[in-house]
Amino acid sequence: MDFPKKTDPPGDAAAVSAKSGAEQRFFEKNRSGAITAVVLAVLLVNTAVGSASAFRTAKMQSETAQLSEQTPDTPETADEPISVQTFDEPQVQEETADSPDEPETVEEPEPPPPPEKHVMKFPHITQSDKMLTGCEIVSTSMVLSYYGKDKITLNQIYKNMNRGDVHVDKDGKWYGMSPDMAFIGNPHEYSGMGCYPPVVKGSLDNFLFDDISAQITTGTPLEELSFTYTANDIPVLLWVTTGMIESEKGSKWSVMNEYGELTGEKFVWPLHEHCVVLVGYDKKYYYLSDPLDSRSSVKYEKKLVDKRYKELGSMSLAVVKTEGSGCR
DSSP: OOOEEEEEEETOOHHHHHHHHHHHHHHHHHHHHHHHHHHHHHHHHHHHHHHHHHHHHHHHHHHHHHHHHHHHOOOSSSSSSOOOOSSSSSSOOOOTTTTTOOOOOOOOOOOOOOOOOOOOOOOOOOOOOOOTTTTHHHHHHHHHTTTTTTTTTTHHHHTTTEOOEEEOOOHHHHHHEOTTSSEETTTSSTOOOBBHHHHHHHHHHHHHHEEEEEEOOTTTTTTHHHHTTTTTOOEEEEEGGGGOOEEEEEEEEEEEOTTTTTEEEEEEEEEEEEEEEEEEEEESEEEEEOSSSSSSSSEEEHHHHHHHHTTTTEEEEEEEOOTTTOOO
16 A cells, blocks of 8 residues: 655745754754864873873883892793792701811821831740649749739739639549639649630739730731730730640540539640740741740741641730830
């Protein structure tokens, strides 16, 4: 259906046309002013925004500069982990060789080598007309004389020792103390036997000397004894054999303790047992002060003396000066 077009009323066309022209002029005038106002407003806004942005930028730069002055520059590395320090355990600094608390180690100079030959000046006593089987007692007396104690008699040394004997029961069985515990038999008789280092040491200790002391050195090789003691003028008692002949098995008995009780041990006396004093050495020989020999010292080949010394169990005893003593 077609609708009729709207038309203005007749007679009003001129008035409408005049009104429309006036409104058009007013609108154009006002539009120009509005556009100008909008442009100014936009300019003002942009200026304000720019100023605020510039202010914020300047402030951030100032704060960044202050932080840079307070915090040292550290290179940023993306690969390094963040280090977090904990305080659960105290940190202990490891000591090093350069620590000032540790004293410096000073190497002591090595002692000079012992001389190739050394023979002590040593007093000599024979036992033949004094104690027939008391070689340990006579050798001890020589050592005491060497240290200036020559007024001590052989009998005094013997009485200072533990003494014992070997007995035979009704069944013919032998029993008695061992020579490690006492001097066995009577040194004035041919039936006497002898004693070992602990008994000699006990006798010397009973004198209560304050300037010398006895040291059991059993088990020490002869060469070491000669370099350690003889080279320094210290006498050493050795247990070997008479005239360096081969040792043999002698009497055998059951061992008793100091209370007379059997220990269950058996002891065999070595025939030809003999005690001498080591007083010198050289490349080939050992020099001994032998109470069965009239000479001041007698020399034997080292190999032979070493063999007999080992046969008797490498028994020895050194008598040394105590620190600060006035002995030789």
